[in-house]
Amino acid sequence: MFDFMKEKLYASVISDVLDRLGYRNQAMNAEIRPIYPEAVAVGRAMTVLTVDVYQVTSDPYRMEIESVDSLKPNDVLVACTNNSTRTCFWGELLSTAARARGARGAVIDGYTRDVKRIIQMGFPVFAAGIRPIDSMGRSLVVGYNVPIVCGEVCVRPGDIVFGDIDGVVVVPHEVENEVIPKAIEKATGENVARSELQKGAFLRDVYAKYGVL
Amino acid sequence: MFDFMKEKLYASVISDVLDRLGYRNQAMNAEIRPIYPEAVAVGRAMTVLTVDVYQVTSDPYRMEIESVDSLKPNDVLVACTNNSTRTCFWGELLSTAARARGARGAVIDGYTRDVKRIIQMGFPVFAAGIRPIDSMGRSLVVGYNVPIVCGEVCVRPGDIVFGDIDGVVVVPHEVENEVIPKAIEKATGENVARSELQKGAFLRDVYAKYGVL
Amino acid sequence: MFDFMKEKLYASVISDVLDRLGYRNQAMNAEIRPIYPEAVAVGRAMTVLTVDVYQVTSDPYRMEIESVDSLKPNDVLVACTNNSTRTCFWGELLSTAARARGARGAVIDGYTRDVKRIIQMGFPVFAAGIRPIDSMGRSLVVGYNVPIVCGEVCVRPGDIVFGDIDGVVVVPHEVENEVIPKAIEKATGENVARSELQKGAFLRDVYAKYGVL
Amino acid sequence: MFDFMKEKLYASVISDVLDRLGYRNQAMNAEIRPIYPEAVAVGRAMTVLTVDVYQVTSDPYRMEIESVDSLKPNDVLVACTNNSTRTCFWGELLSTAARARGARGAVIDGYTRDVKRIIQMGFPVFAAGIRPIDSMGRSLVVGYNVPIVCGEVCVRPGDIVFGDIDGVVVVPHEVENEVIPKAIEKATGENVARSELQKGAFLRDVYAKYGVL
Amino acid sequence: MFDFMKEKLYASVISDVLDRLGYRNQAMNAEIRPIYPEAVAVGRAMTVLTVDVYQVTSDPYRMEIESVDSLKPNDVLVACTNNSTRTCFWGELLSTAARARGARGAVIDGYTRDVKRIIQMGFPVFAAGIRPIDSMGRSLVVGYNVPIVCGEVCVRPGDIVFGDIDGVVVVPHEVENEVIPKAIEKATGENVARSELQKGAFLRDVYAKYGVL
């Protein structure tokens, strides 16, 4: 299913369908960007919550390790660092470990590092920035598989996450069966509108005819 | 004329000439970036003004459609969303429609979406960010061909807009006949300075000789 | 030495070693980014300090020229504009002049311009943004080879600067002989961890074994 | 009813009751402050929406006048300027006109002016700041009695607004009959807790006994 | 003249008159506030420009002392720190020295300290904030009696500065003879409008009659 979604869909059409169903706050903010233009992450959210700390504690990676080791096939790790600019939650070794568990990507409202190698791996990471620091003594995982907010969107474990070059959209679990088919349908509709516009049609006529923009 | 400008000029040399003539606030701020590095947009400003709204109104795209359908050959659409991060003014279908009217690009102080396809089209869009949402229920066009501010620069309909990888510069209509020739002249001058510097000349000597930096 | 560092090291491993030695504020913030992904700048800091001004003074480039002409082989110019968004400190001619003096890059907590040509030159510039303006009448150099703060990190003349796609790290002069060898050692260690993770090992086991993350 | 609420209630206890009922985003953000410490505004929201503009239009105050003249007794005007820092929506003459219509206050996500005289009048204004400018040529009212967002809270016409020194809370119309009695009840409960704490009780015991904090 | 202005005028009416004459960017932004509500500063601008520095230099106060000692009767010191949050330009001893020279106030786009004693002195200081630090090793005065920008407004030596509880307005020297009489006239006009509004008149009628709002 997620490979099919990856091939047929894109973030903006999913956002439009969610809008029509009244789910109007499902697209993460523009701070969260893919680390390479072709990155596409589709899967179920496995959420992580961190807190900024100000000392190196014993066993600083315990829950971080636990959370990443708990990833299951088709998961996308979604991390809420409360928009921290002091720490860096993600990196190459975590990407490697996540992929080994079958995860399909990572979305962080904070920073990643090791982006050269993560790009070489082709692991789709979406983050608010890049900084070459480690989390030790800067932040701790305090929970996982808990409700979080990432990029100003509520994300609960099991929600579908879809990220591409336009950004990241979250499909709440309870409406996924309604959203996905409608999104595929809308994607097709737009193709016709585009073609008429390319031939020189005015927007007013195309919109009157197809009702899409 | 605009093809010639696109070939011979670049944003920074135009900004320098405007500076010398006392027009020192003509370069948009650094938030507004091209969505692909090679994007160059040159043309006359067709301005649009939007307001953030908080309900879906009837006929939400009416003035947006009207404004895009009003584009003429050589226009560059310049949109002031008052730096909105809640909406997304631009996308692929609008790019397609704008190109069909002969427009040469779009500059938005807010967000665009559908960037993969816009890049495939080669339509030069400059924006403050990317977010996969639609404007319906988030913003409305309230005017076009009115004075606006975009990227902290006043833009009036008919001003010349020049955007490249260094950013976007606005040439007020009343000085365009003075600015363009001088910009071409300065571009040539710099080439000589560069060549001497490459050969190992000190800056103090090159600046004393050519007066450019 | 700097060519060797450029080949063997990367910013994040240097940051980790500095962390272990208690130098925990040596990685610049995420605002300062390379202007092209492959940019790597390694060398000794030659620092510059500027102030925003609001008039065109006589001889506006005097100290700027003096500072760039003072660059020595293996220097990296590091400029503190106090995060100015009003001016643009760097550009192509300065890059050309800096390279002619043997400098290995530039790091600015403000803006650069002429990025197309600087990328063509392959001169590694790290900056907080891009804007097509000149510094004349907008900022002045008020000192060089003085202690500064750039990207929230203290930089003193002679400190080692290492910038790559993950960001910029500063190695204080007094610990460089301790940091560089340890960084090379840690880089090797991670390669083993990565390989085990790729084969499917759990993070908890790899961390227990190698102590790196 | 509003005089009774003004006497018996305060913003924080209303916020707590809304929280318990699952309405957890009803307290405006901390940017919106009373212009004098004793200001208390309680009433029904009459909403206004403005857009920043960049030219002086004919009849610039038309809809602003219309909206203020439409105020009814017990209304609180709530204005969304989309957090504009370029304009100033409110002032003394508008306060005088609003009071003459029976309005009980004004809440603006932007600026007010004439605060000395408004304080002398004792008209409770809550705003994000103070600036001595007029709206003419800077912003226009584009709608009133429409849903808005003010201080990050959705406000619909007819919702109850309660502002005091702790900030502004919005009670959705549909739950006001549930919220107000519960808020009065909770206010009483706290008084007992406070008294025990004053006598030296530990928080753990008081919380165990009364369940309030 | 300045005592007369202090008695008869207020910042918002001066801003309105400047607006009508086309000087629409003369009111400082809302960050710059009086440190006590009754503060009123009226006089001619004596401007100061500072730069943030990162070391304690020899004779760190030299130009700061020189600038304050140069104050003349009826001056208002206006300081541009480029919005620094790292330093604190003003304090009690400088206020005492400034008053001894005959100065009528100080306006700083940065911080002040010693506010308790400055309030006791009744010296009108307008600042962007309060922080208990000294400028030594944090900033240096680099010029005075030069054009600056303070609170987003250009200020030249000799311009008239008027600050009260609504904020700070700058009257360019060349229009002061036109602005002051018109401001006094407008202040009178509003008094009549206010009185009619208090009696219950609708805004539309009062605006039609007096043309003020």
Add this chain to the structure above:
Amino acid sequence: MFDFMKEKLYASVISDVLDRLGYRNQAMNAEIRPIYPEAVAVGRAMTVLTVDVYQVTSDPYRMEIESVDSLKPNDVLVACTNNSTRTCFWGELLSTAARARGARGAVIDGYTRDVKRIIQMGFPVFAAGIRPIDSMGRSLVVGYNVPIVCGEVCVRPGDIVFGDIDGVVVVPHEVENEVIPKAIEKATGENVARSELQKGAFLRDVYAKYGVL
């Protein structure tokens, strides 16, 4: 000792003495303000660290209660919420409980509420803002008596905290015996300088004589 300090000292003189000893980052930033002008908090830091959360958990106040109940006479509670604007850490009941334990104040890098009653109590609270919400379901205490950062200053349990109208300064435990006497001495020195300036002396002469500014 703390009563004596409260009577004789003020934040800015302590900051100056810390500066001279090389402790130059001990004054909290200007965001953290007293909730009433006369508030003075002096005592030993009892630190608290919180994390923003996105669900109501069982026993949400457990560690918050524990931390406040652990306060000892002469403590000042200093809370790091990582600058959260989503929650409100402090309020009246906590102030009452803290005072009952002998605490001398609270400093929060986030929000407080119930300020009317806290002011009536005369309990000195310093905060980054005021918002009428509760922490339940918004944040949790995750540690106390741990090193934190508050207002950009490192605070360790036992450090001396001094807050007044100019802001909050932190005296590291290891230098308190050096700092306090020197601060008292400097406070005296300034009184003489002030008196000469009041009599009309020039700053240059007073600074030459006393070396204070």
